[in-house]
Amino acid sequence: MAPNPTPPAEPQDSPDGYVGLEVAQAERLARERGWSTVRSLAPGTIITMEYRFGRLNFEVRQGRVARAWKG
Template structure:
């Protein structure tokens, strides 16, 4: 079984920095900054609630990031 990553394996990057960016630019920036998974979601999407270290969630409205959060 693979070891669980520690919180230090998560990029030291603020999700707030992605709000207002175009969705494709935000996804590209997130991957460049070390996020291992980037999830773009429409407003109100039903999602799983488990926390995954290294994942950045982007709520995209009208092609722009309206909200971003870790996990």
């Protein structure tokens, strides 16, 4: 059986630093910092609970990031 591959290092970046930023600025900054996937969601959006390595999620209210989390 083949060994499980080691995923690349996840960005050493705190999601809390994006809260309050305008969504376009936050998305651009997250990609510059190495997040492979950046997802912006409206409050209450139904999402799956699987953890995706390298993904950063934003909950967006009135054009600004209200909450941010990994996965």
